[in-house]
Amino acid sequence: DAxxxxxxxxxxxxxxxxxxxxxxxxxxxxxxxxxxxxxAAPPDPAYADIxxxxxxxxxxxxxxxxxxxxxFRGWYSRAYRDALAARAAALGAPxxxxxxxxxxxxxxxxxxxxxxxxxxxxxxxxxxxxKSLLAPGR
Numbered sequence: 001d002a003x004x005x006x007x008x009x010x011x012x013x014x015x016x017x018x019x020x021x022x023x024x025x026x027x028x029x030x031x032x033x034x035x036x037x038x039x040a041a042p043p044d045p046a047y048a049d050i051x052x053x054x055x056x057x058x059x060x061x062x063x064x065x066x067x068x069x070x071x072f073r074g075w076y077s078r079a080y081r082d083a084l085a086a087r088a089a090a091l092g093a094p095x096x097x098x099x100x101x102x103x104x105x106x107x108x109x110x111x112x113x114x115x116x117x118x119x120x121x122x123x124x125x126x127x128x129x130x131k132s133l134l135a136p137g138r
Contacts, residue, residue: 012114022109023071030075030111037079051091062133063088064096067121070103072110096129 051061088095098121104110106117113121 012108012116015108015114016105019104019108023069023104026072026109026111027075030072034075034080035077037077038083047087047091051093060133061091061093062096062129063091063093064125064129065098066111067098067100067102067106067113067117069107069110070100072107073100099124 054061085095102113102117102121107113
């Protein structure tokens with residue numbers, strides 16, 4: 001059962017009416033952490049282990065960020081973004097950044113996309129990145 005596994009599908013129905021409350025909840029949960037400067041530490045050892053295992057198996061490793069609404073992106077401090085980039089660089093894998101072309105209306109709460117935006121992102125991500133990453137000989 002998907003709900004028991006933690007997945008709850010987001011419904012687009014009534015999204016405009018629910019958005020202010022959902023964004024307020026997201027702000028309370030995320031803004032304090034995203035506005036803080038994370039410790040200047042190496043990446044979590046578990047990530048390093050996963051990357052090493054993937055490379056040992058012959059896989060290429062690429063990280064990517066998921067789209068966020070402009071309001072949600074505004075909660076990140078520059079120091080927080082810089083620390084995340086440094087941690088990814090320490091793992092030696094490229095980071096594909098999500099496009100910043102989505103609007104607040106494309107999300108239920110600033111970070112969970114509504115279906116039409118998710119479909120646009122999925123198509124663009126496949127066309128812009130996946131097809132070339134998965135091409136034979138890469």
